[in-house]
Amino acid sequence: MATLVTPEQFSPVADAEAIRNAVQGLGTDEKAIISILGHRNAAQRKLIRTAYEEIYQEDLVNRFESELSGEFERAVYRWMLDPADRDAVLANVAIKQSIIDFRVIVELSCIYSPEELLAVKRAYQARYHHSLEEDLAARTSGDLRKLLVALVGIYRYDGNEIHAGLAYAEAQNLHYAKEKFDHDAITRIVSTRSKAQLMATFNCYKDYFTISISKHLADDAENQYVTAVRTAIKCINDPRKYYEKVLQSALNKPGGTDEDALTRVIVTRAEKDLKDIKDLYCKRRSVSLDDAVAYVTSGDYKAFLLALLGKEN
Amino acid sequence: MATLVTPEQFSPVADAEAIRNAVQGLGTDEKAIISILGHRNAAQRKLIRTAYEEIYQEDLVNRFESELSGEFERAVYRWMLDPADRDAVLANVAIKQSIIDFRVIVELSCIYSPEELLAVKRAYQARYHHSLEEDLAARTSGDLRKLLVALVGIYRYDGNEIHAGLAYAEAQNLHYAKEKFDHDAITRIVSTRSKAQLMATFNCYKDYFTISISKHLADDAENQYVTAVRTAIKCINDPRKYYEKVLQSALNKPGGTDEDALTRVIVTRAEKDLKDIKDLYCKRRSVSLDDAVAYVTSGDYKAFLLALLGKEN
Incomplete structure (x- = not known):
């Protein structure tokens, strides 16, 4: 909601x-x-x-x-653009940072529908006269590049069919690939299979190895590639839980609030599922998201975010 | 024409x-x-x-x-399907062969427009309930997989703008990558840049190193990855010349005509540029394509191909 x-x-x-x-x-x-x-x-x-x-x-x-001016201007700017155009801007900003914010890219691939992602790619080309893929590829390297470019490049199948045998086989493949640090094998599965199929595969993984794939990968969490893969897994498994976590990290970032992430989640989800994310936040943190946002923001920026959060004046 | x-x-x-x-x-x-x-x-x-x-x-x-029945039935079948649906079938057939016919995949990425490729991917999903990317990824491996999945996954920028500095820099990158067998670097450039930009890069390469990139790569032509990259380069540089060569190889294949490739080129190009391909064939081989096709085919299959080739009865 x-x-x-x-x-x-x-x-x-x-x-x-x-x-x-x-x-x-x-x-x-x-x-x-x-x-x-x-x-x-x-x-x-x-x-x-x-x-x-x-x-x-x-x-x-x-x-x-x-x-x-300031964060308020940035939030209004993101709010006023057409959604696909706004997401193209968000992707471009994420790519151009000195350390790329790959969460923005992973969200496009693993939370947005294939048609929504395609609309963002069209908007990106119309605005920047490059493809999102080439800009991303030019500013990343190694296994992380392969993963991100594959994630954003693929036009995923959006059906709900699940092949149980394939889920079982690819759960084994993922486990083997994890043990052998075979990142290409992980990238291949995570970036090409449908979301429904991947959820089945991750469930198989947990059943068979008695640990979730995300937790299993966590022992190598220093690695940027692994962090990006875990982000993709979380986005596919439960977008709301993922966004709740992003908000929590943004609000409690050591050294000051991460306004970029805070604005992004509120602006991109306010018309979609922000109510559910709010409810989840309240349940997990025992404080309302409205109050948490109000605590770390101020002025017009605060008033604007609270309006989008549906808080009555 | x-x-x-x-x-x-x-x-x-x-x-x-x-x-x-x-x-x-x-x-x-x-x-x-x-x-x-x-x-x-x-x-x-x-x-x-x-x-x-x-x-x-x-x-x-x-x-x-x-x-x-026979080749005639296969040709009529390909001819009767909607073009995007037909190309989805061609891609599926190419993928399912024991040795994948990567030319069909490369053509989709490097000759078809981004919108045409997208239509084929949609048709593929509607017909097979998988994405083209995942089937391709599941049936290939290594560097060839990375290249083909990237080629077919990317939604290329279709504009005509050329960045001369980038063309120069990436010509150097390609040369360095070729010397160091850095296939990932080659894949990144060939699969993400726009066709116009790639043509500029390949021209730069030739100017600077006094050898075309395709010829330069040829000393490693045994390698399947290199063959696929060279196919991509040829498709980007000059689709008609590429198709003319495919026809020539199909008609003169040792051990018998490659009807699959022959039918594919004639059926997919008859409404597009087959006249130009025919003219080029005649110029290069000193024999008309109609005669060459008539020489190696027979019966209804022959009559059908000649009709598509525009040969008057």
Whole structure:
């Protein structure tokens, strides 16, 4: 379930006009912006952006970039782009970091549907005039590169059929590959099989070896490749649990909150399953996600995230 | 240019009825089938198949399978399927051979457009309930697997922009990788860069090292991986020249014609660029492709291929 709360009545023109009032003149009325955009879904935001451009001959996203600042601006920017375009930007930002944030890439491959991933790849090409695959390949190396490029390159089968014999055989293969450090064999299975098939394989693994594959791999957790594989396994097995963990790490990062990850999860999931992630967070951490977010953020950024989290004012 | 000659007037119902007459009763009138289907494009064939099914409550492709035989039946079958579905079948057949025919896979990645390749991957999943990538990965191994899975997995950027600096740098990278047998580096470049960028890189290579990359790699031509990379390079550089060579090899294969490759090239290119391939063949071999095909084939199979080649009766 989503957390985003949208109004029953909606007029893109009225919203565009209200936003114009908020950004015009001296100072910006951030509260007005949050009260509108924090309660509009992707289709509505697109209509607002179009209406704004038609009326004022100006791109709303550009205007926000010059009017807003800091984490709030970044969050609004990500929120205002078309979802596929936004994910292309997130992927590009992740790739360009000095240490690539491979979680963003793994999420695209292991949580998004094949069609959603394809839309992101199209948006990436339209925006950067490169393929996501080539930029990723050019900025990584070794086994990690092979894994990430394969993950993001593959157009996965999305059906629910499971081949029990194959699940058993590939559970053995994975175990053998783990023991022999045969990363190519692990990459082949994790990057090409359907999610349903992989879940069956991971279940087989646990039944047969009495340890989950993720835990089994953890003894080599220093290795970046292994960390990326474990991320993929977690994303495939239980996306909500995975996101809950990302939020928990972001909120409690030693040295300060990881706003990048915090914004990413809230912005990308608010219209999808953020309610379930919130519930899981509350259950596991004995504190509400709203309160945890409110504790480490401030100002307009805080108000915006809480609006997306569905917290009533 | 295509070789296929289609009539100005076309009625799917009249064609369906004529084909019904040809397949009904004792014996089959193969000539009638060839005279119709050998002169209909993909959209027309689809309409005929639909009309036939509506009128006779029977799938025409299934009917052909039981009425026709041998190479002729295989060629008609490939011709009657939707192009993406047919290519999915060709890929599946290529993968299932004891020694995989990687040319079929490389063609999909290096000659077909990214959208065409995507359509084949969708058709493959609809037909086999697996992804093309996973079947390919499960039946290959080592560096060849990495190359083929990467080639077919990637959604290439299709733009024409060329980065001259990158072409120069990657020509050096390829040369270094060739000397060091660093297949991963070669795979990364060939499978992720756009075709336009790769052509620029290969040109740089030739300018700088005074030998084409394909020729340079040839000293290791025993190696299956190297052969596949060279196939990819040829497909990217000049698809027509590549297909001309495939036809030449198929027609002159020691031990007998390679009908599989012969049918594949004629069926898949008749509506695209078979005229250019024919012209090139005639220029290079000093014999017309029609005559060369007529020399090694016979019966209905021969008549059908010649019809697709646009040879007037």
